[in-house]
Amino acid sequence: MKRRTLLKGSLGAGLAGIAAGAGLLSPQAVFAKWNKKAFTSKKVDDAVKKLLGSSSMANSGAIKITAPPIAENGAEVGITVQSSLPKVDSMSILVEKNGQPLAANFSMASNTNAFIRTRIKIGKTSNVHAVVRSDGKLFTAKREVKVTIGGCGG
Amino acid sequence: MAKNRARATNKGGVTTVKAIISHPMETGLRKDKKSGKKIPAHFIEELTVSTGGNTVLTANWGPAVSKNPLLHFTYKGGKKGDKIIISWNDNKGVKDSIETAVK
Known part of the structure; x- marks a missing residue:
């Protein structure tokens, strides 16, 4: 890595x-x-394919997304993604309903744990997807966040 | 503007890094309320965290990361006194960094 x-x-x-x-x-x-094509993609699958080379992902119960079920302010939604999958070297956070779904991608060294916490903007109620690369394969999980005040407009 | 802040602690052989970076993270979609003009996009694209010459984390961010981004992650190893450097550059080519020592 x-x-x-x-x-x-x-x-x-x-x-x-x-x-x-x-x-x-x-x-x-x-x-x-910085991968401009991935960050400007309009669809989750498209962004994942441009970022990681494939959009073939398996749903995994070994990925945990922690997020508030209802976000009062969509401009600052705390998201934690963690996984018990082995050999994780990449974790991405995507917001399905954002105009450009890919919010962040993190690449881990071999000694870095599969754990990331950050804050993202969510325009309106949406599924938040986490995509984790473990031992070269892609796994995904999603979680809905309801937004009462959007985070992307003016 | 808020100040850049970083903190790292080592407990039980695991180092935890937490940082808040001062940055507007403008999407380019927001309008200035007075002039009605769009505020140009201004966001961090690339961020790297390294310690002792080894990169432990790299991040690529889009404008959907919140203003004054929070970064929180952990890695195995590290010890008290290790220097951690978090550096980034944004879409306007501005580079900045912050250093902290593991406590």
């Missing part, structure tokens, strides 16, 4: 490559390249 991240980083950013070559590799310069 680390090697892959480094590779992506050095391909994506010339600066990172130069820094690595000079033996001054600064972690600040290493980023996974």
